[in-house]
Amino acid sequence: MASTAVRHPDRAGSAVPSTRVKAAAAVTAAVAATVLAGAPVATAAPAADPSSEFHLEYGASYALGHVRWHQRSVDVDYSIKAYGCRQLIAYGYDANGVKRGSAYSWWVCDTTYTDTMNVPVDIAGGPAFVRFYFVDENNTTLDTGKYLHP
Numbered sequence: 001m002a003s004t005a006v007r008h009p010d011r012a013g014s015a016v017p018s019t020r021v022k023a024a025a026a027v028t029a030a031v032a033a034t035v036l037a038g039a040p041v042a043t044a045a046p047a048a049d050p051s052s053e054f055h056l057e058y059g060a061s062y063a064l065g066h067v068r069w070h071q072r073s074v075d076v077d078y079s080i081k082a083y084g085c086r087q088l089i090a091y092g093y094d095a096n097g098v099k100r101g102s103a104y105s106w107w108v109c110d111t112t113y114t115d116t117m118n119v120p121v122d123i124a125g126g127p128a129f130v131r132f133y134f135v136d137e138n139n140t141t142l143d144t145g146k147y148l149h150p
Helices: 018-038
Strands: 005-007 015-017 051-058 061-069 073-081 085-093 099-104 112-120 129-136 141-148
Touching (some): 061 141, 073 085
Antiparallel strands (some): 005 015, 051 061, 073 112, 099 112, 129 141
């Protein structure tokens, strides 16, 4: 079989036999297949941190919002509608029921207020549950609720 010369575009005047071109193409394809086979497989993005809703009320006053569960804390996105003065208190607990962290909202008096507070719970996996207390200006508990990590 006679070989036909193929000119390389980068080397004017040089010729490479076509059988060598075919062999080089086969080697290139084999290398590419090997590289692709060893390439990491795309994985799904990590799931977002879970969240849950809470709702506490006393008469016309209420506190409601979302708890966003993280690895070593929770964020509490809340709204308080207060008649009189009200405060939201959040405590984070481990799986044994030991209190590990707390956060307090601002006092809200005769208005509506929205904010976020962070409850640090420096244990692996974060808190097992959060307990909320909705209190008045005398620190009397008006409503309470326990919310488990989903």
